Amino acid sequence: MKTLFVSYRVTELNRSLGFYTALGHVELGRVEVGDGARLVVLRFPGEPSASLELVHRPGNGPVDVGSGFDHLAIQVEALATTLKTLTEAGLGPEPLQYPGGSHGPKTSWLTDPDGYRIELVQWPSGHPDGITAADFT
Incomplete structure (x- = not known):
């Protein structure tokens, strides 16, 4: 077994993306899951795979x-x-x-x-x- 990534639910996706890209992450991909909810998968440059997933579900309220x-x-x-x-x-x-x-x-x-x-x-x-x-x- 191997740990794949950590997943965080976030309140404001763009604010969180700004924070994590300033930290050094780059976007690997996105998945739209319906009702305005989406997943954004991030990795650090030089890493081949994901290390962090941001989960935005605006209908669930603030984190x-x-x-x-x-x-x-x-x-x-x-x-x-x-x-x-x-x-x-x-x-x-x-x-x-x-x-x-x-x-x-x-x-x-x-x-x-x-x-x-x-x-x-x-x-x-x-x-x-x-x-x-x-x-x-």
């Missing part, structure tokens, strides 16, 4: 993230550069953090227009992509 979702984590190559780009795009990322100490990963947080939290992670040099079993030994 209430509440406490049912915690966050999405996204790996970045150079967090300082990413934060500069996101700040220039008006996305308002939070300050750089070192949750594992000075030799651990660098992180920052931002919140999308519907309140979904996103953790940006830069692994230390030599760390494999993603979290592996070695991170728990």
Whole structure:
């Protein structure tokens, strides 16, 4: 098995598309599902497949993230550069953090227009992509 993508229901599709394209996603495709509802599938450049699906169902009213979702984590190559780009795009990322100490990963947080939290992670040099079993030994 393999995780395909995360799906978020969004209140205003164009506002959310603006946010996620400023974050770096590009549109892979759209599906009209009727009654004004649509799905927009996104990926990061250089990735062959989807990583995020935005679900817009205007008839269901505004999104209430509440406490049912915690966050999405996204790996970045150079967090300082990413934060500069996101700040220039008006996305308002939070300050750089070192949750594992000075030799651990660098992180920052931002919140999308519907309140979904996103953790940006830069692994230390030599760390494999993603979290592996070695991170728990």
